Amino acid sequence: MTVNVDTTAQDFSWLSLPAAQQPEWPDSEALRKVLAELASYPPLVFAGECDQLRARLGAVARGEAFLLQGGDCAEAFDAVSADHIRNKLKTLLQMAVVLTYAASVPVVKVGRIAGQYSKPRSKSTETRDGVTLPVYRGDSVNGFDFTPESRIPDPERLKRMYHASSSTLNLVRAFTTGGYADLRQVHAWNQDFVRNSPSGQRYERLAKEIDNALAFMNACGVDPEEFKTVEFYSSHEALVLDYETALTRTDSRTGDLYDVSGHMVWIGERTRQLDHAHIEFASKIRNPLGVKLGPTTSVDDALELIDRLDPDREPGRLSFITRMGAGKVRDLLPNLVEKVTASGAQVAWICDPMHGNTFEASSGHKTRNFDDVLDEVKGFFEVHRALGTHPGGIHVELTGDDVTECVGGGDEVFVDDLHQRYETACDPRLNRSQSLDLAFLVAEMLR
């Protein structure tokens, strides 16, 4: 498949290359109109903000900070509501506080949010009760409902993706700079269902300690306004190149290209072919980049990705997000980390403990076991500790809602519970108390 953007103003070299996992839009004239309109829309993020995140990730790569990256597997248009967004943000803020306070390390906070609407899939069709339809590829492409009409790719959805991202980011910016994320609000983030869970109670104790620390700093004359805002960034998988290309603009300060659809973008495990369009696209934009690395990644793949995406060896430019699986991480990761480090590259190593640990439960639900998620993170830390390299962060699929999609956790979800609130449009997410559990356990590893 090739990419369908009609651009004349720029040398968009990736457009002539093959691209995996792209939608087959049925109406090219409708697509052309949508992309022209998108190309005229204002940027969702500024180049300078992307630069700032790159600098923060540079600290991660050097071992001076830790990345917390999390959010839905697939955002959905009907979940763009104040409640959903606030709950997700609360979860990330609580996790970040736990990591910052319990491990005394600066935490760089990045959501899988405000743009995570497109999904690569294992199969191009889905069959139910003898009926076969095109697979759901995310709200940016087609509908989740299992009907022939809904599964037809509709380019108008790309505009909805832009507007959904825009209103999400607007609320996130309001929450993080308008007082809601003020550190003096640590207790307020711990409300609703999570408060009485084991990790919610543990969090409450930690929040009291933070109160004391803040009171102490206040008495010492530290300006309380210092704690009022939080730096928070957006990220998503740069998958549908029609959309990402329409949102790629020249920075007037430098003449460089930036994908202004999000601060950080990553290239997925299924689209990181070196001679394909996604890697070419990523090599041309100045945003901080992630690349997912699964268990089949060779040392040569990793080194070539570095040459293509980070030729200047700039800490913060490139993060490798490894997702090997709990059973493989201890075998496969050491050689990659060792050879990449020996090459002189300074990538940030991030652990995605979700995508290598998916299985189908006896109930038929796609799920993940909390213990496997935790074990992959443990393995990731063990490998880096043994090599003297830095375990730079975690990349997780989570939601702020009380869903039952992953099994296990302190407030245990059982296989028989999965049907109760199984709401994901794609992969199973940690719920808020499982996310907090994970933060406490990772903080112990970091200490």
Ligand SMILES: O=C[C@H](O)[C@H](O)COP(=O)(O)O
């Ligand atoms: O989120 C990641 C992928 O899109 C997802 O794991 C693929 O799921 P599938 O195997 O159901 O297509």
Ligand SMILES: C=C(OP(=O)(O)O)C(=O)O
């Ligand atoms: C598709 C995803 O992951 P991966 O590319 O690692 O399979 C994802 O992060 O949702």
Ligand SMILES: [Mn+2]
């Ligand atoms: Mn996923």
